[in-house]
Amino acid sequence: SKDGKKNRNTVLLSLRNGYTIKTLYCSMNDCDRSYLSAGKAVKLGVLWIKPYAGMPKEVLVLYSSKARYRVPREILFWLTVCCTLALVAVTIAVIALSPKCLSWWQASPVYQIYPRSFKDSDGDGVGDLKGIKEKLDHFEYLNIKSIWISPFYRSPMKDFGYDVEDFRDIDPLFGTMKDFEELLATMHSKGLRLIMDFIPNHTSDRHRWFNLSRTRDPHYEDYYVWTDCKPDGPKPNNWVSIFGNSSWTYDEVRGQCYLHQFLKEQPDLNFRNPDVINEMIDIIHFWLDKGVDGFRMDAVKHMLEAPHMRDEPQVDPNKPPELVTTEWDLHSDYTTSQVGLHDILREFRAQMDIYSQEPGRYRFMVIESYDYEEVYKTMMYYGTKLEKEGDFPFNFYLLDLPQNTSGAWAKHLVHLWMGNMPKGKWPNWVVGNHDRTRISSSAGQLYVRAINMLLLTLPGTATTYYGEEIGMENINVTASQIQDPADPQRSPLQWNANMNAGFNDKTNLTWLPLHPDYETVNVEAQMKDDGSVLAQYRFLNTLRQSELPLNRGWFCYVHTDANVFSYIRELDGLKRAFLIVVNFGKESVVTDLSSVRELPDELKVLMSTNKVNDGKVFPKSRIQTEVGEGLVIQYSTNTRFNPNHPEECYISEKACYLETIGILYKCQ
Ligand code: GLC
Ligand code: MG
Numbered sequence: 001s002k003d004g005k006k007n008r009n010t011v012l013l014s015l016r017n018g019y020t021i022k023t024l025y026c027s028m029n030d031c032d033r034s035y036l037s038a039g040k041a042v043k044l045g046v047l048w049i050k051p052y053a054g055m056p057k058e059v060l061v062l063y064s065s066k067a068r069y070r071v072p073r074e075i076l077f078w079l080t081v082c083c084t085l086a087l088v089a090v091t092i093a094v095i096a097l098s099p100k101c102l103s104w105w106q107a108s109p110v111y112q113i114y115p116r117s118f119k120d121s122d123g124d125g126v127g128d129l130k131g132i133k134e135k136l137d138h139f140e141y142l143n144i145k146s147i148w149i150s151p152f153y154r155s156p157m158k159d160f161g162y163d164v165e166d167f168r169d170i171d172p173l174f175g176t177m178k179d180f181e182e183l184l185a186t187m188h189s190k191g192l193r194l195i196m197d198f199i200p201n202h203t204s205d206r207h208r209w210f211n212l213s214r215t216r217d218p219h220y221e222d223y224y225v226w227t228d229c230k231p232d233g234p235k236p237n238n239w240v241s242i243f244g245n246s247s248w249t250y251d252e253v254r255g256q257c258y259l260h261q262f263l264k265e266q267p268d269l270n271f272r273n274p275d276v277i278n279e280m281i282d283i284i285h286f287w288l289d290k291g292v293d294g295f296r297m298d299a300v301k302h303m304l305e306a307p308h309m310r311d312e313p314q315v316d317p318n319k320p321p322e323l324v325t326t327e328w329d330l331h332s333d334y335t336t337s338q339v340g341l342h343d344i345l346r347e348f349r350a351q352m353d354i355y356s357q358e359p360g361r362y363r364f365m366v367i368e369s370y371d372y373e374e375v376y377k378t379m380m381y382y383g384t385k386l387e388k389e390g391d392f393p394f395n396f397y398l399l400d401l402p403q404n405t406s407g408a409w410a411k412h413l414v415h416l417w418m419g420n421m422p423k424g425k426w427p428n429w430v431v432g433n434h435d436r437t438r439i440s441s442s443a444g445q446l447y448v449r450a451i452n453m454l455l456l457t458l459p460g461t462a463t464t465y466y467g468e469e470i471g472m473e474n475i476n477v478t479a480s481q482i483q484d485p486a487d488p489q490r491s492p493l494q495w496n497a498n499m500n501a502g503f504n505d506k507t508n509l510t511w512l513p514l515h516p517d518y519e520t521v522n523v524e525a526q527m528k529d530d531g532s533v534l535a536q537y538r539f540l541n542t543l544r545q546s547e548l549p550l551n552r553g554w555f556c557y558v559h560t561d562a563n564v565f566s567y568i569r570e571l572d573g574l575k576r577a578f579l580i581v582v583n584f585g586k587e588s589v590v591t592d593l594s595s596v597r598e599l600p601d602e603l604k605v606l607m608s609t610n611k612v613n614d615g616k617v618f619p620k621s622r623i624q625t626e627v628g629e630g631l632v633i634q635y636s637t638n639t640r641f642n643p644n645h646p647e648e649c650y651i652s653e654k655a656c657y658l659e660t661i662g663i664l665y666k667c668q
Contacts, residue, residue, distance in 0.1 A: 094663075097665045097666055098663070098664060098665060098666065099552075099653050099654070099655035099664055099665070099666050100653065102551060102552060103362050103364075103391075104145055104146060104193055104293075104362065104364075105146055105193070105294065105362070105364040105366075105391055105461060106426055106460075106461055107145065107545060107551065108143070108144050108145035108146045108461075108545070109144055109146065109455075109456070109461060109462040109463065109464050109541060110146045110147075110148050110195065110366070110428075110461060110462070110463045110464070111139065111142075111144045111146065111147050111148070111463075111464050111466065112148045112149075112150065112433060112434070112463060112464065112465045112466060113132060113147060113148065113149045113150065113466055114127075114150045114434045114465075114466055114490055115127050115128065115129065115132065115149055115150060115151075115152050115161075115174055116160065116173075116490065116511055117466065117490050117491060117492050117493060117503075117511075117512070118131060118132055118135065118466055118492075118493050119131030119132060119134055119135045119493065119495070119503060120492075120500075120503055120504035120506075120509075120510075121133075121134055122506070123504055123506030123507040123509065124173070124507075124509060125504060125507070125509025125510050125511045126173050126174075126511045127174075127492070127503070128173065128174045128175050128179070129152060129170070129174050129175040129179040129180055129183050130175055130179055130183075132149065132183055133179075133182065133183045133186055135495075136186060136187065136190055136192065138523065139190075139192055140190065141527070141538065142469060142534075142537065142538050142541060143538065143541050143542050143545060144464075144541065145191060145192055145193055146192075146193045146195060146293075146294075146364075146461075147187065147192055147193065147194055147195065148195035148196075148197070148294075148296050148366075148463075149194065149195070149196065149197070150197050150434060151164065151196075151197040151199060152170055152171055152174040152175075152180070153165070153166060153167055153169065153170070153171060153199075154166040154169040154170065154171045154172075155171050155204060156204055156206050156265065157171075157173070158204070158263055158265040158266070159262060159263055159265070159266060159484075160484060161197075162197075162199055162262070162266070162298065163202070163203070163204035163205075163206075163263065163265055163266045164199055164203050164204055164207065165203070165204040165206045165207050166207070166208075167199075167203075167283045167286075168283065168286055180290075181290065184290065184291055184292065188291065193293035193294065193364070194292050194293050194294075195292070195293060195294040195295065195296055195364060195366070196287055196292050196294070196295055196296070197295070197296050197298055198283075198284070198287075198295040198296065198297050198298060199298040199299070200269065200271075200280050200297065200298070200300065200303055200348075201261065201262075201268060201269065201298065201299045201300070201302045201303050202260065202261070202262060202266040202267055202268050202269060202299075202302075203266070203267065203269060204265060204266065205264070205265045205266070205267055206265075209223045209224075209269075209279075210223075210224060210267055213226075213254075214251050214253040214254040214258075215253060215254070216254065219275070222270055222273045222275075223269060223270055223273060223275070223276055224258050224259070224267045224268065224269060224270055225258060225259035225267075225268050225269075225270050225305060226254065226256045226257065226258050226259075227248075227256060227257055227259075227309060228256055228257070229248065229250055229256065229257035230250075231250050231252070235248045235257070236248050236257055236309060237309050237310065237311050237312075238311040238312060238314075238321060238324055238330065239259070239305075239309075239311075239312060239330075239334070239335050240324065240325055240326060240327060240329065240330060241260060241261055241262060241263070241264075241327075242261055242262055242302075242327055243262055243263055244325055244326055245325050247259055247260055247261050247268075247335070248260075249264040259305065261299075261302040261335060262299070262302075268302065268305070269303075271303045271304050271340075271344060272304065272307065272340075277344060277347065280348070281347070281348070281351055284348060284351050284352065285351065288351075288352065288355045288363060292363075293361075293362075293363060293364060294352075294363050294364030294365060294366070295348075295352070295363075295364075295365055295366075296366050296367075296368060296394075297345070297348070297365060297366070297367045297368060297390070298368050299368060299369075300341065300345060300367055300368065300369055300381075301336040301337045301341065301369045301370075301371070301377075302335065302336055303338075303341055303344060304338035304339075304340055304341050304344075305334060305335050305338065306333075306334035306335075306338060308334075309334070310334060312330040312331055312332060312333055312334050312335065313330065313331045313333065314329060314330060314331075315328065315329055315330060315331060316329070337369075337371075337377055342380060342381075342383075342389060345367070345381070345389050345390070346383065346387050346388070346389050348365070349365055349383070349388050349389050349390070350388075352365055353388070364391050365389075365390050365391055366390055366391060366392060366393070366394060366428075367381040367389070367390035367392070367393040367394065368393075368394050369381060369393055369394075370396060375416055375417075375420045376420065378393050378395075379393070379420055379421060379422060381393035382421070382422050382425045391426065392425065392426055392427070392428045392460075392461070394428065394430050394463070395417045395427065395428050395429055395430060395460075396430050397413040397414075397416045397417055398413055398414075398429050398430060398431045398451075398454075398455075399430060399431065399432070399436050399439075400413060401413060401431070401439070401443060401447075401451065401584070402437075402439060402442035402443035402444075402447075405443055405444075405447055405584045405585070405586075406562050406563065406584055406585050406586075407560050407561050407562060407563050407564040407565040407566075407582070407583070407584050407585055408560055408561065408562055408565075409584070410454065410560075410565040410582070410584045411557065411560040411565050414454075414458065414565075415557075417429075418555070418650050424652060424653060425652060426460055426461065426652050427458070427459055427460030427461075427652070428460045428461040428462070428463065429454075429455050429458055429460060429461075429462050429463065430463040431451055431455055431463075431464075431465075431468065432464075432465035432468050432489070433463070433465050434465070434486060434489065434490055435486055436486075436489065437474055437488070437489055438465075438467070438468070438472060438473055438474045438488075438489045439451055439468065440468075440471050440472065440473045441473045441474040441488075441489075445471065445473070446627060446628040447584065447628045448468075448471040448533055448628075449471075449533055449536055449609035449628065449630065450582050450583065450584060450609055450628050450629065450630040452468070452469075452533065452536065452537050452540065453536070453540060453580070453582060453609055453630035453632070454565075454580075454582055454630070456537070456540040456541055456543075456544050457540065457544065457550060457567075457569065457578070457580045457632065458555065458567075459552075459553075459555040459569070459650065459651070459652065460652075462541075464537075465489075466493050467491075467493055467494070469533065469534055469537045469538075470494065470521055470522065470523055470526050470532070470533055470534045471521060471533040472491070472493070472494060472515060472521060473515055473517065473521075474488035474489050474491075474515075475487075475488050475491040475512065475513055475514070475515045476488070477512065477513070481512065481513060483512075487512055490512060491512045491513065491514060491515050492504070492510050492511075492512065492514055493523075494514065494515065494517075494518040494521055494522040494523065495522060495523050495524060496522050496523065496524035496525070497518065497519045497520075497522055497524070497525060500514065501514050501518040501522055502522070502523075502524070530611075531611035536607070536609060539607060540607070540632070543606075543607075543632070547576070547578070548571050548574060548655075548657065548664070549569040549570050549571045549574060549576065549577055549578055550569050550578060552571070552651075552652070552653070552655060553569050553570050553571035553574075553577075553651070553655075554568070554569065554570050554571065554572075554640075554641070554642045554649050554650070554651045555567060555568075555569060555649065555650045555651070556568045556569075556570070556641050556642055556645060556648050556649040556650075557648045557649075558579065558593065558596060558641070558648075559581075559591060559593060559596070561585075561589075561591075562585050563583050563584065563585025563586070563587060563589045563625075563627075564581060564582065564583050564584075564585065564589060564591050564625060565582050565584060566579065566580060566581045566582070566591065566593070567579075567580050568580075568598075568641050570637075570640055570641060570642065571655065571656070571657050572640055572642070572654075572655075572656040572657065572667060573656040573657035573658060573659060573667075574657040574659065575636045575637060575638065575659070576634060576635075576636060577634075577635055577636075577637055577640075577641075578606075578632060578633065578634055578635075579593075579599065579603065579631075579632075579633040579635060580630065580631065580632055580633070581623055581625055581630070581631045581633065582625070582629075582630040582631070583625035583626060583627055583628060583629050583630070584628075585627060586627060587627060588624070588625065588626045588627060589624070589625060590622050590623065590624050591622075591623040591624075591625065592620075592621045592622065592623075593620045593621070593623060594619075594620055594621035596620065596641070597639070597644075598637060598639045598640065598641040598644065599620050599635065599637070600620070600635050600636070600637065601619060601620055602617055602618070602619060602620070603617065603618050603619075603620050603623065603633045603635060604616070604617045604618075604633065604634070604635070605617070605618070605631050605632070605633055606632045606633060606634040607631070607632045608629060608630070608631050608632075609628070609629050609630045609631075610626060610629045613629070613631070618633075654666065654667055654668050655667065
């Protein structure tokens with residue numbers, strides 16, 4: 001009715017009261033017409049209300065319902081919805097299509113610190129945790145992120161820390177728990193990861209458990225492997241220790257023999273006792289709670305022994321039993337790699353996985369097991385598709401390189417791993433550790449650079465024993481100086497040409513003598529020389545981490561002979577590729593790769609271990625290398641080698657490069 005309209009207009013006008021009432025004012029006729037023609041109050045606004053700040057809601061509604069506002073608004077709304085959905089879809093697709101990023105233990109070499117020998121901070125002649133903390137810049141310089149520190153648990157040091165008296169304490173020789181926590185915190189703040197040694201097979205004979213076991217405390221009675229024997233009678237069986245002679249020792253307190261697969265001061269724990277497994281898991285938790293990033297699992301193959309304790313078969317059945325004294329005399333069928341071992345390790349792994357769920361906090365597990373030519377035994381530590389175990393077992397085959405330095409031998413050793421590694425797993429390479437002669441001493445200085453080049457250009461994680469980055473050699477230890485047969489490769493790290501090579505700058509003590517070459521072979525001197533072993537190590541390690549073909553690409557054998565071992569690293573979709581040519585032989589040679597169609601005719605040396613050859617250009621038919629020389633040749637190609645030679649090529653996880661937008665994608 002007319003009254004109704006009037007009321008409506010009255011309402012509107014009163015709302016405007018005190019604001020812009022003039023702009024709203026209209027004749028009743030206009031209002032009438034509009035209202036009547038449109039049949040809706042909304043239409044009124046079209047005629048006589050302009051938007052203004054502070055507009056009340058009701059008026060705003062009148063405005064916003066007009067088509068010229070409503071339609072763009074709806075378009076914008078649906079556009080936003082569609083874009084958001086598209087963004088989510090693209091994100092999911094990119095994640096699904098991208099290959100996994102390399103984890104920290106894949107991206108950097110693992111550097112082994114032997115804590116006695118790295119850096120002595122307090123002047124007692126033995127390296128310590130504070131010393132390690134003082135020297136962390138070394139790793140920044142080298143671009144190394146993963147540090148494995150050999151044991152620093154409380155220990156009587158019969159096996160230099162591999163005989164643990166207390167798994168939850170630091171030996172005073174190395175410092176305190178506070179020193180450890182400070183070291184770990186500093187390492188983490190620098191982006192470094194700490195891998196600890198974990199020693200499940202045995203404890204020290206001074207461990208509390210052993211004392212409780214030999215006194216037959218009911219809970220601890222079966223913590224070790226005991227069996228009846230007479231003090232002067234025959235041993236329970238013919239089993240021998242890794243360090244030689246019977247692995248049984250009579251204990252007067254308990255009146256029985258206990259098993260020790262290493263020193264007699266290192267009694268073997270009894271892993272058939274579930275309480276022992278639980279103790280070990282608690283210790284794993286203890287250190288993971290403190291924040292350590294991984295464990296190197298020591299001597300795991302010895303963890304279980306056959307309960308029947310029968311004699312092991314002799315390698316030479318005719319050898320008189322009294323001459324059977326070393327591990328090489330027996331087939332260690334009943335003392336190593338027993339059924340059940342992998343279940344225990346998988347349980348350890350599962351515990352570590354619980355701690356790996358936090359983003360960026362993956363806990364790494366590397367296994368130590370020397371299985372020599374029984375490579376399939378080693379490979380089992382990778383676990384299966386369904387059950388994870390070690391991230392990798394240490395690959396010790398390259399330790400044998402010095403036995404027969406030649407291109408063919410190098411390839412043979414590399415292939416022992418590559419040809420047997422389960423599909424999709426990550427390889428790794430060790431050329432030295434605290435148990436083995438330094439490679440520069442066994443292979444000779446001539447090959448040190450080439451070996452480092454091999455280590456850093458093969459696919460997978462390199463392990464570098466302290467000092468290898470500067471080419472340190474074994475020392476000569478006199479009979480009176482020797483404390484352990486492995487001492488020659490454990491001499492103090494040579495930091496500079498000052499007193500004690502900078503290892504101990506407080507007193508004149510060093511637990512082992514320094515190598516006399518320290519005045520020239522030391523970190524400081526080599527940092528100043530861009531052709532040094534150290535500078536080359538750093539260059540190759542940095543190259544490896546910045547170049548996709550080297551850090552995760554294909555690895556393909558190209559050529560091998562008595563002198564030269566040569567391979568390609570390439571990535572599908574990426575033009576840049578690398579050819580590595582290393583001369584491990586006894587003579588300078590010219591290698592003809594003209595039959596390799598995938599290589600360009602001219603090859604330019606990016607880096608040679610022989611600095612004067614940097615930048616040299618070779619025709620591919622005449623690549624020259626001196627004895628011990630390694631070349632990294634970078635080239636550009638559209639024709640990848642791997643599709644034509646699938647039998648010669650390996651990759652852990654296939655990835656292709658999309659050059660147009662510069663990303664990696666899965667390309668199985
Ligand atoms: C490992 C260690 C070695 C030690 C042995 C016993 O092989 O590398 O040094 O003696 O285990 O723990
Ligand atoms: Mg054992």
